[in-house]
Amino acid sequence: MSEALTLHFDVNGEDFTSAGQASVRFKKNMRELGVDPEIIRRASIAMYEGEINMVIHAHGGVADVNVTEDAIEIILTDKGPGIPDIEKAMQEGYSTAPDNIRSLGFGAGMGLPNMKRYTDEMKIESTVGVGTTVTMKIKLK
């Protein structure tokens, strides 16, 4: 794999049932690039968790992916309500998901911890009332 690749996805905040499309597309792109299956699995789960968070908590957003020889970088940006206490949000089990979302199987409070576990670097920048940017990096070497 030599060339750098960039991908851009709009994540629709209205359409909960089709949420995850960006991650599924991303996974397909990584397969075509010949990335190691276990790395693809980690990266696409992390991206899916972030994508779902934007849909559930932030009315959608955008996902940008940069793939270089060294790493996959995933940047999720939304103009949602922001996260008041990032440390608390990162705790396993912490969730503000409403009941209708919980009845679909989300809201375990495991999304952000999964994103951290499955990536090599993760950074959350968030301002209440402005939005949230999550940057994740998965090393390829």
Next chain:
Amino acid sequence: MTVAEFAEKYSLEVLSMPDPSREIKGGYMGDLLSWVMGRAKADQAWITIMSNQNIIAVASLIDVACIILAEDVRLDESIVENAKAKGVNVLAAKSPAFEVACEICHEIK
């Protein structure tokens, strides 16, 4: 044992089987999707009673061998079509999740 062989032996209903020769190498049981994404491993059979559209994307991303719906849970036709399109095997069992888990356990020993 393959997904097709498992379905046959335990009389599970096949809702979607684009990849019948996929090997089942273990099982994972759970309904909280992020929990499943954090803990389930590739090639396992995922036993759940969740029946909304999102389970198909989750199964595809975590790369399980199949979804097994327990307790006679049904899927909308549109979800079945989505599973076929995404290459996700889905079986349906009348029995409780625990019994399905026992059957898997029996086969992978």
